[in-house]
Amino acid sequence: MKDLTQGSITRQLVAMAVPIAIGMLFQTLYFLVDLYFVARLGDGAIAGVSTAGTVTFVILALTQMLGVGTVALVSHAAGRKDQAEANLVFNQSVLLSAICGVLTLAAGFLVGAPYVRALAADPAAAAAGVAYLYWYTPGLALQFALVAMGSALRGTGIVQPTMIVQMLTVILNTVLAPVLIAGWGTHHPLGTAGAGLASSIAVAFGVVFLWIYFARLEHYVGLRPDQWGPRLPVIRRILNIGLPAGGEFLMLFVILGVIYWVIRGFGPAAQAGFGVGGRVMQGLFLPVMAIAFAVPAVAGQNFGARQYARVAETFRKAVLLSSVLMLAITLLCQWRSEWFIELFTRQPDAVAVGAGYLRIISWNFVATGLIFTCSGLFQALGNTWPSLLSSASRLLTFVLPVVLLSGLPHFTLTRVWYWSVATVTLQALTSLVLLRREFRRKLAAPPAATGGAPADAVPVASAADG
16 A cells, blocks of 8 residues: 655655556557557448447446545545455455446347447448447456456555556557457458457456456455455445446436437538547546546545645645646647547548547636546545536536537537537536535534644635635
8 A cells, every 4th residue: 555645745646647647548549549440441430439439438437436436435444544444345346346247248238239320320330330339348347347456456546557457458459459350360350340359358358467466466455255245334335426426427428429419410420520539539638637536546545544734735736737738738739630630530521520629629628627636536535426416517508508509500510519618617617616615514624632623634715725
């Protein structure tokens, strides 16, 4: 375990964020590598895989449910130096990962194809998306085991093993993708099905590798089969923190699904351009998301240790780091948005859609960084319901107006992008207001036994104004 209750918070955030960012970069390369080779198959294949890829947000929602609850409770236990509690939380997380994996397999094979066909722009795109999703479903199911183990490590301040596993799995996926998608060396190309199969094999390798690490090298939290029986109080605590966080990603899935549905009338090229632009944006967000992923561990351990001034300082430093990074990314997208899209497709229509999307949507990048950071603090404080409320506001401010706008004459894609910028800015302001309220509730420490405030307590106004 790494003690995050002492030392420079900025250094701790950066020290955790760097390996997290590297790991997330390699994780994103799963999709980018697949997208690169799938792009050789045409716009229909890109549109199909991009449409099917929205299902991953459902998996992200469920893995967030598992991961956020695990990180928060393990970090609180680590801050209190309660190793037994950290172990129990981790092993109950392993149990939940197995249950979620089985449910994912069932849902993927039963309802995946109808979902893709409902959103795809044409039959060719639908066929490509269904083939990809069918073979990627096992990999999606195995993601839960990776998240359970990686989240427990992150809660104790350890991130390097997860980064190494993610690097190795992406290298394996990169080797397999051209072989299975394009048929290099085998002369039996599987097309989009090969993309899904390559990712599933790579994820399975990652689960085995990380499992061996826990069995042989990890000492603070470990795999304990005697703790795999359901402990309902612990499971309720994990879900109470994790469910709202999962709900945030589920709402993002709904928003993406609505966008694909709204723009399908513009043809496969529009869906392909939006799909590439969205994946590029995810890659650009990695440094800021890495900081946001480091926040729950750093702030969570300090919250568990009642170091409230350090919790508030974690927020301030994370906002500063994320805002600087997001501003730089915004300027880059304003300067050369076409360059990012042309890395994956040279189709003029797809490039125009993807570049236009990045150029407009980049104006909300700083606001998105604030949302990420606030979400990390809500997780650290053990109450993610305000974050869910903030995300839910976009269902009212974005989804309903966009659906109505799509039915008007002269509807254009840029109207969707500009409306997204406005609603994300509003969501950021909502998150800041709700976090200020949560700081007043959680960082107002009860009086110590002597009748005075604890030495590590921070005045409420100071914490809230951070």
